[in-house]
Amino acid sequence: MTTLDPDATEEQLIEIGRLTDRLGRRPGFKDGFSRLDLVNKGFQLLFSASWIWAEPHGISARAPQDWARIRDAAALDRWEHSWKVSGSQTDANVFTPALLSDPNMHIYGRWAGDSFDAGCIVNRSTQAVGISNIFNMTGTPQAFRDAISLATIAFSPDVPLVGYDSGAALNEMIKLGFRSVGKLRIWLSDDAS
Incomplete structure (x- = not known):
């Protein structure tokens, strides 16, 4: 709700x-x-x-290496486990395999062995591309840059990127061209x- x-x-x-x-x-x-x-x-x-916002074309995009779109339930389970380990606020299973068949929703992860060390979710609406659930187990800002590139490339460079963040993640997104637009x-x- x-x-x-x-x-x-x-x-x-x-x-x-x-x-x-x-x-x-x-x-x-x-x-x-x-x-x-x-x-x-x-x-x-x-x-x-x-809430965060980046203007269209305000973010440079390049295809990141070692990232893949999650396309099956087994990979989604590994992705969600990595997301939880990285500091998620819940232990509940949140992401169902039905998300994988939604053409307006892409889940991406950066492979590290048989799990993921970074990931994000990108979704498209008529007026914006949303980016959420960014996680990064390596502690470097590269995962944020990669997630933004994936969001821009996945759907359209001609619409704003939006999402919400707090703490260190918010600081990284602001450094990368986003601005805070509300709470x-x-x-x-x-x-x-």
């Missing part, structure tokens, strides 16, 4: 209550404008981040479920 209106906080709180009643538990969701404070409403903040928060239920 994602909020879509920065000014509809009362309506969003009502809908969160309705959904909680219907599901029998609190849902997790993205507060796309960082407007809701839900600590006293049974939620915990998973993380805060900044968001990810909320989860504060119970064990």
Whole structure:
């Protein structure tokens, strides 16, 4: 679930209550404008981040070496394991094999033996190319440059690149031509479920 209106906080709180009643538990969701404070409403903040944006042609692209598009369930399992080990905020299985057949979604990884030491997800919409879930186990900024190149090459150099990041990853993306354009928060239920 994602909020879509920065000014509809009362309506969003009502809908969160309705959904909680219907599901029998609190849902997790993205507060796309960082407007809701839900600590006293049974939620915990998973993380805060900044939306990022890069203008078309603002990023130079070259095909990176040793990266491959993930195309089967076994590779996706290895990719997700590497993503989790690299510092993911969840232990849950998040990425299903159905994503691999979506023509608007590409998952990429840089092979390191029989696993991956870097990866990203790129998705296309009508107005932008999204880049997310960048991970990098080598500690060098090259994985960020490679992920941006893959995003630009995969779909179109003529639309903006967008995503969200925080901390060191946000700093790397800003160094590579992105700018911060807003805040968001990810909320989860504060119970064990």
